[in-house]
Amino acid sequence: MNSQHMKWFPLGLLVMLSFANCGYSQTQKKKQQDMENNDKKNPVYSTTDTSRVEIKDEEWQKVLTPEQFYIARQKGTERPWSSKFEKFDEIGTYRCAACGNALFRSDTKFESGCGWPSFYEPISKTSIIYTPDNTHGMNRTEVQCGRCKAHLGHVFDDGPKPTGLRYCINGVILDFEKKKK
Numbered sequence: 001m002n003s004q005h006m007k008w009f010p011l012g013l014l015v016m017l018s019f020a021n022c023g024y025s026q027t028q029k030k031k032q033q034d035m036e037n038n039d040k041k042n043p044v045y046s047t048t049d050t051s052r053v054e055i056k057d058e059e060w061q062k063v064l065t066p067e068q069f070y071i072a073r074q075k076g077t078e079r080p081w082s083s084k085f086e087k088f089d090e091i092g093t094y095r096c097a098a099c100g101n102a103l104f105r106s107d108t109k110f111e112s113g114c115g116w117p118s119f120y121e122p123i124s125k126t127s128i129i130y131t132p133d134n135t136h137g138m139n140r141t142e143v144q145c146g147r148c149k150a151h152l153g154h155v156f157d158d159g160p161k162p163t164g165l166r167y168c169i170n171g172v173i174l175d176f177e178k179k180k181k
Contacts, residue, residue: 076170080116091178092179094175098150099147102127119167127145129143141155
């Protein structure tokens with residue numbers, strides 16, 4: 001290289017690195033958007049399809065966030081008072097974050113003080129499945145999504161009228177659809 005080319009070399013190198021960094025930055029942004037829009041690439045998520053969903057845990061792991069997978073498929077529990085829906089008061093429908101199934105109407109939500117979103121009545125008899133749960137030395141009733149069998153939480157008989165029930169639900173496995181005006 002002659003001296004004329006040498007003085008432009010650092011500038012050319014800087015331009016090339018800027019383009020390379022720009023591509024890297026765009027790739028990182030795309031990965032983050034994909035993670036944030038996880039439900040958009042979930043092939044079973046639907047607000048209209050009511051058919052049963054039966055896929056293997058390996059497939060669920062691909063379409064749910066790690067926290068959603070832990071709760072929905074491994075029957076985990078989120079930390080109390082950590083849900084964005086704990087003090088949430090918008091009007092609409094709470095849905096299963098795994099499959100889109102309608103679970104609860106906002107007018108059945110109440111403040112129970114337990115640390116998780118609480119409801120006194122599901123949206124329909126088929127939206128929830130009830131399963132005995134005798135883990136951790138307790139006798140409880142687990143509630144699962146009626147469409148995909150995702151673990152949602154538990155139901156207790158200390159809720160308000162008219163049902164007397166308290167559906168204690170993990171907010172991580174809930175989606176919310178705001179009522180259209």
